[in-house]
Amino acid sequence: MxxxxxxxxxxxxxxxxxxxxxxxxxxxxxxxxxxxxxxxxxxxxxxxxxxxxxxxxxxxxxxxxxxxxxxxxxxxxxxxxxxxxxxxxxxxxxxxxxxxxxxxxxxxxxxxxKVASRLLEKFKDLPEGHPHAMTPEREARHREAAKHxxxxxxxxxxxxxxxxxxxxxxxx
Ligand SMILES: Cc1cc2nc3c(=O)[nH]c(=O)nc-3n(C[C@H](O)[C@H](O)[C@H](O)COP(=O)(O)O)c2cc1C
Known part of the structure; x- marks a missing residue:
């Protein structure tokens, strides 16, 4: 096979x-x-x-x-x-x-x-309340993703x- x-x-x-x-x-x-x-x-x-x-x-x-x-x-x-x-x-x-x-x-x-840094940079600039805006919870998730x-x-x-x-x- x-x-x-x-x-x-x-x-x-x-x-x-x-x-x-x-x-x-x-x-x-x-x-x-x-x-x-x-x-x-x-x-x-x-x-x-x-x-x-x-x-x-x-x-x-x-x-x-x-x-x-x-x-x-x-x-x-x-x-x-x-x-x-x-x-x-x-x-x-x-x-x-x-x-x-x-x-x-x-x-x-x-x-x-790991999420591409160019995407993470974009997220950083988003206004509060935007679905992808950085929050402590999202930052923690991205930090964890960076190890995988x-x-x-x-x-x-x-x-x-x-x-x-x-x-x-x-x-x-
Ligand atoms: C344009 C783009 C869209 C993405 N969309 C999602 C998504 O909807 N959900 C998610 O959990 N991760 C998303 N990611 C993260 C990627 O799926 C993740 O970093 C993946 O491991 C990249 O795989 P690769 O290194 O094989 O290209 C996205 C990344 C990019 C660049």
């Missing part, structure tokens, strides 16, 4: 998760940035990784998700918000909803990822995908 990992990553957070996941496939996996993704026809299982952009998958991954048919799929993502937040759950669900019904979604993983993905995130991603592999062999 051939495994494919396709990821979208602007600042490298999601790429780190993709590379960690690639290590768990004994028989190897092909790994590509979404811009260079090969035709999916040759693969049985595709792990698709994205960075969260305004509450869903980034645009390139949105387009890619729509092209996938009849595959076993698992999703992974990084975002600025906390991974156990409603926003994280919704962002993952919004991305999953872009997959056609003829795919089988086996599972997902999401963790925090860390070694623990990479390990968790590997554990989740390792258990998915068992599922794949069961639903083969």
């Amino acid at each position: 051939k495994h494919l990992i396709v990821y979208s990553s602007v600042t490298g957070n999601t790429k780190k998760i993709a590379e960690a996941i690639a290590q768990i496939f004994d028989e190897g996996a092909d790994i590509f940035p979404v811009e260079a993704a090969p035709p999916a026809d040759d693969y049985d299982f595709i792990a698709i990784g994205f960075w969260v952009d305004r509450g869903t998958a980034d645009h390139k991954t949105q387009a890619y998700l729509r092209t996938i048919h009849g595959k076993k799929v698992a999703l992974f993502a990084t975002l600025g918000a906390y991974p156990d937040s409603e926003h994280a759950a919704k962002s993952m669900a919004n991305a999953a909803a872009l997959l056609a019904d003829d795919n089988k979604l086996l599972g997902s993983f999401i963790c925090q990822g 993905p860390d070694a623990n995130d990479l390990q968790k991603a590997q554990e989740i995908f390792a258990s998915l592999l068992t599922k794949i062999s069961l639903v083969h």
Whole structure:
């Protein structure tokens, strides 16, 4: 069975998760940035990784998700918000909803990822009351995000995908 990992990553957070996941496939996996993704026809299982952009998958991954048919799929993502937040759950669900019904979604993983400093600079200038204006709570979240993905995130991603592999062999 051939495994494919396709990821979208602007600042490298999601790429780190993709590379960690690639290590768990004994028989190897092909790994590509979404811009260079090969035709999916040759693969049985595709792990698709994205960075969260305004509450869903980034645009390139949105387009890619729509092209996938009849595959076993698992999703992974990084975002600025906390991974156990409603926003994280919704962002993952919004991305999953872009997959056609003829795919089988086996599972997902999401963790925090450092937010680009150019975006944080913009937030600093926003007036009080703006939905993205800096508050002590948001600053704390960004400080935490700046530490991710860390070694623990990479390990968790590997554990989740390792258990998915068992599922794949069961639903083969
Ligand atoms: C334009 C833009 C929009 C973003 N939108 C969200 C968002 O809606 N929710 C969130 O939690 N993080 C958001 N983020 C943060 C990124 O998802 C996060 O930093 C991610 O780890 C970046 O991944 P990458 O390094 O693989 O590009 C956004 C970042 C940018 C630059």
